Amino acid sequence: MPAPRFLSDTFCPSRAKRERRKEARPGELLEAALDLFVAKGFAATRSEEVAARAGVSKGTLFLYFPSKEELFKAVIVENLSGRFKEWNQEFAEFEGSTAEMLRYCMRIWWERVGSTKASGLTKLMLSEGNNFPELADFYRQEVVRPGHALLRKILKRGIDSGEFAPIDVDHAIYAVIAPMIFLMLWKHSAAICVDAQSNIEPERYLEVQAELVLNGFLAAKGKAS
Amino acid sequence: MPAPRFLSDTFCPSRAKRERRKEARPGELLEAALDLFVAKGFAATRSEEVAARAGVSKGTLFLYFPSKEELFKAVIVENLSGRFKEWNQEFAEFEGSTAEMLRYCMRIWWERVGSTKASGLTKLMLSEGNNFPELADFYRQEVVRPGHALLRKILKRGIDSGEFAPIDVDHAIYAVIAPMIFLMLWKHSAAICVDAQSNIEPERYLEVQAELVLNGFLAAKGKAS
Amino acid sequence: MPAPRFLSDTFCPSRAKRERRKEARPGELLEAALDLFVAKGFAATRSEEVAARAGVSKGTLFLYFPSKEELFKAVIVENLSGRFKEWNQEFAEFEGSTAEMLRYCMRIWWERVGSTKASGLTKLMLSEGNNFPELADFYRQEVVRPGHALLRKILKRGIDSGEFAPIDVDHAIYAVIAPMIFLMLWKHSAAICVDAQSNIEPERYLEVQAELVLNGFLAAKGKAS
Amino acid sequence: MPAPRFLSDTFCPSRAKRERRKEARPGELLEAALDLFVAKGFAATRSEEVAARAGVSKGTLFLYFPSKEELFKAVIVENLSGRFKEWNQEFAEFEGSTAEMLRYCMRIWWERVGSTKASGLTKLMLSEGNNFPELADFYRQEVVRPGHALLRKILKRGIDSGEFAPIDVDHAIYAVIAPMIFLMLWKHSAAICVDAQSNIEPERYLEVQAELVLNGFLAAKGKAS
DNA sequence: AATGAATGAGAGTTCATTCAT
DNA sequence: CATGAATGAACTCTCATTCAT
Numbered sequence: 001m002p003a004p005r006f007l008s009d010t011f012c013p014s015r016a017k018r019e020r021r022k023e024a025r026p027g028e029l030l031e032a033a034l035d036l037f038v039a040k041g042f043a044a045t046r047s048e049e050v051a052a053r054a055g056v057s058k059g060t061l062f063l064y065f066p067s068k069e070e071l072f073k074a075v076i077v078e079n080l081s082g083r084f085k086e087w088n089q090e091f092a093e094f095e096g097s098t099a100e101m102l103r104y105c106m107r108i109w110w111e112r113v114g115s116t117k118a119s120g121l122t123k124l125m126l127s128e129g130n131n132f133p134e135l136a137d138f139y140r141q142e143v144v145r146p147g148h149a150l151l152r153k154i155l156k157r158g159i160d161s162g163e164f165a166p167i168d169v170d171h172a173i174y175a176v177i178a179p180m181i182f183l184m185l186w187k188h189s190a191a192i193c194v195d196a197q198s199n200i201e202p203e204r205y206l207e208v209q210a211e212l213v214l215n216g217f218l219a220a221k222g223k224a225s
Numbered sequence: 226m227p228a229p230r231f232l233s234d235t236f237c238p239s240r241a242k243r244e245r246r247k248e249a250r251p252g253e254l255l256e257a258a259l260d261l262f263v264a265k266g267f268a269a270t271r272s273e274e275v276a277a278r279a280g281v282s283k284g285t286l287f288l289y290f291p292s293k294e295e296l297f298k299a300v301i302v303e304n305l306s307g308r309f310k311e312w313n314q315e316f317a318e319f320e321g322s323t324a325e326m327l328r329y330c331m332r333i334w335w336e337r338v339g340s341t342k343a344s345g346l347t348k349l350m351l352s353e354g355n356n357f358p359e360l361a362d363f364y365r366q367e368v369v370r371p372g373h374a375l376l377r378k379i380l381k382r383g384i385d386s387g388e389f390a391p392i393d394v395d396h397a398i399y400a401v402i403a404p405m406i407f408l409m410l411w412k413h414s415a416a417i418c419v420d421a422q423s424n425i426e427p428e429r430y431l432e433v434q435a436e437l438v439l440n441g442f443l444a445a446k447g448k449a450s
Numbered sequence: 451m452p453a454p455r456f457l458s459d460t461f462c463p464s465r466a467k468r469e470r471r472k473e474a475r476p477g478e479l480l481e482a483a484l485d486l487f488v489a490k491g492f493a494a495t496r497s498e499e500v501a502a503r504a505g506v507s508k509g510t511l512f513l514y515f516p517s518k519e520e521l522f523k524a525v526i527v528e529n530l531s532g533r534f535k536e537w538n539q540e541f542a543e544f545e546g547s548t549a550e551m552l553r554y555c556m557r558i559w560w561e562r563v564g565s566t567k568a569s570g571l572t573k574l575m576l577s578e579g580n581n582f583p584e585l586a587d588f589y590r591q592e593v594v595r596p597g598h599a600l601l602r603k604i605l606k607r608g609i610d611s612g613e614f615a616p617i618d619v620d621h622a623i624y625a626v627i628a629p630m631i632f633l634m635l636w637k638h639s640a641a642i643c644v645d646a647q648s649n650i651e652p653e654r655y656l657e658v659q660a661e662l663v664l665n666g667f668l669a670a671k672g673k674a675s
Numbered sequence: 676m677p678a679p680r681f682l683s684d685t686f687c688p689s690r691a692k693r694e695r696r697k698e699a700r701p702g703e704l705l706e707a708a709l710d711l712f713v714a715k716g717f718a719a720t721r722s723e724e725v726a727a728r729a730g731v732s733k734g735t736l737f738l739y740f741p742s743k744e745e746l747f748k749a750v751i752v753e754n755l756s757g758r759f760k761e762w763n764q765e766f767a768e769f770e771g772s773t774a775e776m777l778r779y780c781m782r783i784w785w786e787r788v789g790s791t792k793a794s795g796l797t798k799l800m801l802s803e804g805n806n807f808p809e810l811a812d813f814y815r816q817e818v819v820r821p822g823h824a825l826l827r828k829i830l831k832r833g834i835d836s837g838e839f840a841p842i843d844v845d846h847a848i849y850a851v852i853a854p855m856i857f858l859m860l861w862k863h864s865a866a867i868c869v870d871a872q873s874n875i876e877p878e879r880y881l882e883v884q885a886e887l888v889l890n891g892f893l894a895a896k897g898k899a900s
Numbered sequence: 901a902a903t904g905a906a907t908g909a910g911a912g913t914t915c916a917t918t919c920a921t
Numbered sequence: 922c923a924t925g926a927a928t929g930a931a932c933t934c935t936c937a938t939t940c941a942t
Contacts, residue, residue, distance in 0.1 A: 043268060044356045047916060057924050062917065126414040127352025131269045136415060144417060174425055175433075178407035181417070185406060186399070189351040190361065200399055212437045250905085272933060282907050287934060493718060494806045497937060507903050509940085518937065576864040577802025581719045586865060594867060624875055625883075628857040631867070635856060636849070639801040640811065650849055662887045700926085722912060732928050737913065 026064050026074075028054040033075050038120030038188070042072060042128050042135070073138050079118040081142035088150060098158035099214050102176070105154060106206045114183055115202065122181070123188040148173055155217075164217040175216065179209035251289050251299075253279040258300050263345030263413065267297060267353050267360070298363050304343040306367035313375060323383035324439050327401070330379060331431045339408055340427065347406070348413040373398055380442075389442040400441065404434035476514050476524070478504040483525050488570030488638070492522060492578050492585070523588050529568040531592035538600060548608035549664050552626070555604060556656045564633055565652065572631070573638040598623055605667075614667040622667065629659035701739050701749075703729040708750050713795030713863065717747055717803050717810070748813050754793040756817035763825060773833035774889050777851070780829060781881045789858055790877065797856070798863040823848055830892075839892040847892065854884035 032053035036045040047068055051061040065071035094101050113119055122143070129136035151173050158164035183202050257278035261270040272293055276286040290296035319326050338344055347368070354361035376398050383389035408427050410417060482503035486495040497518055501511040515521035544551050563569055572593070579586035601623050608614035633652050707728035711720040722743055726736040740746035769776050788794055797818070804811035826848050833839035858877050860867060 039355075041353070041356055046914090058917090059919085059924050060922085063923070068916065122417075123351075126348075126410050126417060128266065129414055130264070131266055140415075171425065174407075174411070174430070177417075178404060181407055181410060182399075182403035185351055185410075189354055200396065205399075208441070212441070215440075216433070216437070271931085281905095283933090284907055284935080285905075288905070291934095293933070489805075491803070491806055496935090508938090509903050510901080512938065513902070572867075573801075576798075576860050576867060578716065579864055580714070581716055590865075621875065624857075624861070624880070627867075628854060628884075631857055631860060632849075632853040635801055635860075639804055650846065655849075658891070662891070665890075666883070666887070721910085731926095733912090734914080734928055735926075738926070741913095743912070 029061060029064060030075055030078050033071050034079060034117055037072060037075060037124060038117045042124055042132060069135060072135060076121060076139060076142060080121060084146040091150060098154060098161060098163045101154055102214060103210050106210050109180060110202055110206055114180060119184040120188050123184050151176055158217065167217060175213045179206060254286060254289055255300055255303050258296050259304060259342055262297060262300060262349060263342050266349055267357060294360060297360060301346060301364060301367060305346060309371040316375065316379065323379060323386060323388045326379055327439060328435045331435050334405060335427055335431055339405060344409040345413050348409050376401055383442065392442055400438045404431060479511060479514060480525055480528050483521050484529060484567055487522060487525060487574060488567050492574055492582060519585060522585055526571060526589060526592060530571060534596040541600065548604060548611060548613045551604055552664060553660050556660050559630060560652055560656055564630060569634040570638050573634050601626055608667065617667055625663045629656060704736060704739055705750055705753050708746050709754060709792055712747060712750060712799060713792050716799055717807060744810060747810060751796060751814060751817060755796060759821040766825065766829065773829060773836060773838045776829055777889060778885045781885050784855060785877055785881055789855060794859040795863050798859050826851055833892065842892055850888045854881060
């Protein structure tokens with residue numbers, strides 16, 4: 001155990017706790033930003049609050065992210081768009097029927113996104129997207145587009161394999177997405193519930209919806225959802 | 226009684242700069258407010274803009290509505306809560322099966338609310354309700370509560386008449402509401418659509434969803450959505 | 451008693467209660483203005499409130515008084531400066547010693563001004579005079595100057611008659627005025643009293659002060675107040 | 676330890692545009708605020724003016740004081756209430772007769788408060804206290820109450836030692852305060868003086884008043900002021 | 901003579917962003 | 922690198938005064 005090591009840790013008084021892990025800063029800021037953006041919305045979240053929650057000063061925030069909007073984009077990448085690569089691969093390797101794939105997709109979505117703070121970002125974009133067109137563009141490009149692409153691939157797989165009827169994919173996508181969106185709102189917008197949010201079980205709700213849409217997809221005759 | 230007298234009483238459209246139109250003002254302001262609130266959200270809509278769009282000065286707005294929040298409440302009443310009396314009556318007088326009633330309800334909702342600017346108010350509350358608790362309370366009280374009550378009555382009618390299985394009404398309500406909410410977001414949040422909003426036909430979407438939920442309600446065994 | 455008189459009183463429906471005594475309007479406005487100015491100060495009193503309290507519309511107020519400042523001046527004249535003529539005469543006719551005259555002066559001041567709403571106007575000028583120089587000028591001209599002149603005459607009478615020592619009149623005036631001013635503040639400014647205003651009897655206080663200053667004026671040796 | 680080092684530590688008056696002077700700011704703002712509040716009153720003083728006079732921008736003011744009211748309270752503390760501790764101690768240590776103590780009290784009050792801008796704050800509260808109840812409460816709590824307490828202690832000392840007659844202390848306090856209040860108004864309210872303020876010597880006036888009230892206090896029989 | 905709808909300058913306060921240190 | 926003091930445009934709301942009717 002080398003003695004000098006202790007000296008370098010104690011001798012310089014300017015090295016306070018916060019300096020311990022410089023490279024961790026952006027991550028701490030992103031986490032603080034996620035929490036606050038989800039809790040209060042984009043416009044209502046003050047830069048200073050984000051910095052404070054991350055344990056740094058206002059100035060430091062702008063050192064890592066040139067503006068509040070760029071900070072938000074980074075939060076999107078960190079929590080949503082950056083994970084599509086992994087998800088795409090997972091589905092490329094999926095073995096089993098497409099119906100199972102779709103059920104898995106919705107279940108896994110709830111586990112990894114819907115039930116987490118990340119779902120607040122989608123709710124946020126739904127809410128404030130119109131006021132921040134650049135953010136909306138970014139979100140569409142980085143999240144909606146790959147998300148739709150993934151779903152489209154799944155549906156196409158079902159159609160190609162003969163499991164699904166030759167439904168209109170672009171249209172059918174929304175049948176899958178709609179319950180997800182509803183759940184995110186139900187989770188993040190107290191305004192739509194009269195009582196406390198006690199009367200929905202998300203997992204069960206998603207299962208039922210999955211069966212409903214699958215029913216539509218599978219039944220080649222009768223309905224085209 | 227000379228006939229010409231009636232002529233002189235008829236509406237004279239001449240408008241001076243400082244016109245006296247107390248009767249017309251609130252309506253004009255409410256319409257301008259509806260447009261802007263729906264387009265930009267509550268926080269991002271400036272009082273002065275509302276006034277300008279109604280063709281009056283900043284001060285005039287506050288002559289009719291004591292604050293921006295009260296203006297918003299008035300918009301809610303005008304476009305949503307004030308119309309429940311009529312709707313309730315309409316459903317009280319409805320003749321036909323409850324399944325038809327529910328289909329009618331969803332169709333008529335789209336016609337009178339969903340497809341109009343009024344639906345933007347719900348989207349707005351979903352978006353900004355958390356930042357304006359008083360408005361959220363008002364909305365819950367004046368819109369969500371009577372809306373749920375109406376749906377609950379419909380579902381109860383179906384159960385009581387034996388048409389529907391004895392489903393959990395409080396839960397089932399959300400199966401009906403979810404697609405409506407989705408449609409409102411789809412209409413008012415460009416952020417969730419990659420392309421221009423050309424790939425959904427709301428009426429068709431609602432019909433399909435209506436059949437899906439009815440399928441769940443009618444089947445006395447197997448599923449309780 | 452001419453019959454037509456009744457007709458003219460009843461025939462025209464536009465002659466409502468408020469039109470009954472046109473010439474009384476300014477008086478009602480002045481009274482309302484006095485009440486409100488005294489209660490809330492000049493700046494904090496809204497023109498509309500004055501009009502409302504007088505039972506007329508905002509516009510009517512400006513019909514009789516071209517501005518809020520002119521209204522205030524009229525209130526001053528009505529309640530203070532316009533009454534000096536009578537007071538001057540009263541003192542010109544006073545018979546008795548100057549000491550008695552001074553005692554009477556202070557007592558009568560309390561009765562007619564100090565204890566009435568009119569004293570609020572002086573407190574108001576003390577308070578807001580600096581913010582409204584034109585009003586302050588007017589008040590000095592119309593109230594302070596004649597008031598001082600009256601007091602000066604009284605003191606001069608005492609000196610000329612040999613009752614009072616040859617005191618510096620301009621200086622001595624303030625010995626008389628100071629307790630009056632204090633009483634007005636005590637009456638109108640809760641801010642200077644810790645407890646409820648229960649511990650001063652104005653009449654007694656004035657009597658004592660009168661004796662104190664007279665003691666100074668009469669005693670030719672020892673003190674020159 | 677090299678001597679030059681101290682030189683480099685000494686005050687450097689160089690001032691850039693965006694200077695960092697956190698320590699100095701509150702004091703500068705308080706002084707600017709005192710000047711303006713005294714000159715124009717609370718309501719009529721604009722926040723931006725205070726900031727400008729202190730050489731900073733509007734926003735900076737609110738960096739140090741969360742609102743105009745809090746700024747005013749801070750001015751009160753800085754100039755009046757914060758100094759009672761010292762004054763109380765001074766009087767606790769006073770040696771000499773209570774009559775001398777009272778004379779000293781009035782003289783020293785004029786020196787340290789009455790003749791300074793601080794006296795304008797009392798005049799301001801008299802003026803605007805009614806319009807700003809929270810400020811009036813604060814002033815009563817922080818200034819009037821300790822002020823009265825101090826005077827009460829002095830009078831009680833005189834009574835206990837047998838110097839003063841057993842006067843009603845709560846009442847007698849006002850005999851001492853009245854001339855002080857008058858002087859503050861005379862100094863800050865041009866409205867009550869016809870001519871320029873040249874005809875009163877405050878020190879002399881206070882001395883005379885001190886003798887007058889002492890005359891009342893000392894004479895065990897005859898008068899109870 | 902009387903109304904009251906309309907005006908618009910101006911108030912206090914917030915907050916993303918900058919930059920001297 | 923990091924700080925946090927400083928900025929100033931932007932927001933909601935008020936009210937004396939005007940003037941068409």
